[in-house]
Amino acid sequence: MKASHQNRSFIRLIKPLAVVEDNVFLAVAQDFTKNYVEGTLREPITRALSESLGREVRIAVTVDASVEPPASAVEEDEAPESAPRAAAVREEPPAPTVEDPHLNPRYTFDTFVIGSSNRFAHAAALAVAESPGKTYNPLFIYGDSGLGKTHLLHAIGHYTRHLKPQTRVRYVNSEEFTNDFINSIRDDRSLTFKRTYREVDVLLIDDIQFLQGKEQTLEEFFHTFNALHNAGKHVVITSDVSPRHLDGIEERMRTRFEWGLMTDVQPPDLETRIAILRKKAAADDVAAPGDVLEYIGSNITSNIRELEGALIRVTAFAALNKQPVDLSLAQVVLKDLISDDDSEITASSIIGTTADYFGISMDEPHGHVAVARLRDSATDRHVSVPSLTDLSLPKIGEHFGGKDHTTVMYAVKKVEDQIAQRRQMYNQVNEIHARIKQQSRA
Numbered sequence: 001m002k003a004s005h006q007n008r009s010f011i012r013l014i015k016p017l018a019v020v021e022d023n024v025f026l027a028v029a030q031d032f033t034k035n036y037v038e039g040t041l042r043e044p045i046t047r048a049l050s051e052s053l054g055r056e057v058r059i060a061v062t063v064d065a066s067v068e069p070p071a072s073a074v075e076e077d078e079a080p081e082s083a084p085r086a087a088a089v090r091e092e093p094p095a096p097t098v099e100d101p102h103l104n105p106r107y108t109f110d111t112f113v114i115g116s117s118n119r120f121a122h123a124a125a126l127a128v129a130e131s132p133g134k135t136y137n138p139l140f141i142y143g144d145s146g147l148g149k150t151h152l153l154h155a156i157g158h159y160t161r162h163l164k165p166q167t168r169v170r171y172v173n174s175e176e177f178t179n180d181f182i183n184s185i186r187d188d189r190s191l192t193f194k195r196t197y198r199e200v201d202v203l204l205i206d207d208i209q210f211l212q213g214k215e216q217t218l219e220e221f222f223h224t225f226n227a228l229h230n231a232g233k234h235v236v237i238t239s240d241v242s243p244r245h246l247d248g249i250e251e252r253m254r255t256r257f258e259w260g261l262m263t264d265v266q267p268p269d270l271e272t273r274i275a276i277l278r279k280k281a282a283a284d285d286v287a288a289p290g291d292v293l294e295y296i297g298s299n300i301t302s303n304i305r306e307l308e309g310a311l312i313r314v315t316a317f318a319a320l321n322k323q324p325v326d327l328s329l330a331q332v333v334l335k336d337l338i339s340d341d342d343s344e345i346t347a348s349s350i351i352g353t354t355a356d357y358f359g360i361s362m363d364e365p366h367g368h369v370a371v372a373r374l375r376d377s378a379t380d381r382h383v384s385v386p387s388l389t390d391l392s393l394p395k396i397g398e399h400f401g402g403k404d405h406t407t408v409m410y411a412v413k414k415v416e417d418q419i420a421q422r423r424q425m426y427n428q429v430n431e432i433h434a435r436i437k438q439q440s441r442a
């Protein structure tokens, strides 16, 4: 598909969700982007997708504020007019203002459903929001992906500012923090950097695990943390593991993270899952009967992002086909996600899916070289094999071109390190993982 510069920028903001029969579901973060995709881009995207899938398909675009554009989407290219253009800004950024805390309006305490899995974390977050700088400093929230850590961080920011509008709040994920830090060195703006992160009353820092191994950034974060803490300002941190499991972060920092309060979030129980779905349906103003919510809630158990994604898929499918949302429709739409069949995942399906994800054909000239490289990453336990199959490391080596088990172990370690350090890698791995499972069920 030939696309203008601007169109390419918009295309990069789209996240593909699923293909169900002749419908391709896409998600974007903003209404503005949805309008553009549905207007200007509908025809070329539909044509390109139909060509590549070999059949006529339709597209359905939903707005989901939690959708992050694929990494480097905006940086590599010029961003659309309305999108953030952080990378393009060269002059000194303004010091933090109370108007610009970087908060997602959807993530508030009002929209957060409390259950036994998150009650303590919620109570601690609320206490911090009510009197920042006083108790539980720092507050450290940890737990698996998609369980509401980011939501709670934003909720703290909103509620703090609701109670005291002059409070200076700043939300940042640790990758943005890293980029800001690197850019500040490059552009000789370290003073502005310091002001941005130290002249705040509440610093909310997300996914701290991505700072692991980044020594200089960690050092800077350590100073930021100390400066804020000493000044009685509040720091709230989230991570996918508890402080003591944060490898690659010095002991002196990990101990500081444990000074305040640590609390985890667990996967929600069935009741909470259904309550979350009900709230989401109400917020999006879609009618989804109880048995549909129960079906989704009973079958998608470990990740709230996936839970919400399933509901979006079902309701979008119904809207597109002008059908009511009912149980049989939900079963059809979600059949590749939900299946009783625990079918075996083979080494070749892992290689095939991974190659496919990166757009590499095994038949292409040099394709085998690229695939061989992918095999290294595909042997990682996060990506796939050890957590998806019962194969031993030597057996995995055999399947992946006769490599011995030390090579497999090395590949595992290498990719693990990258996952720990780069959000993009982490997202890619999760996505590949999901596709492998999905395809093995299909």
Ligand SMILES: Nc1ncnc2c1ncn2[C@@H]1O[C@H](COP(=O)(O)OP(=O)(O)OP(=O)(O)O)[C@@H](O)[C@H]1O
Binding pocket: 066, 107, 111, 112, 113, 114, 118, 143, 144, 145, 146, 147, 148, 149, 150, 151, 152, 207, 240, 276, 304, 305, 308
């Ligand atoms: N208790 C809850 N009530 C309502 N919605 C929730 C709840 N927990 C999570 N969600 C929703 O689930 C989605 C994923 O949550 P969130 O992004 O906060 O997860 P996370 O733990 O930060 O994940 P990650 O570690 O991948 O960043 C969000 O859309 C969020 O609003």
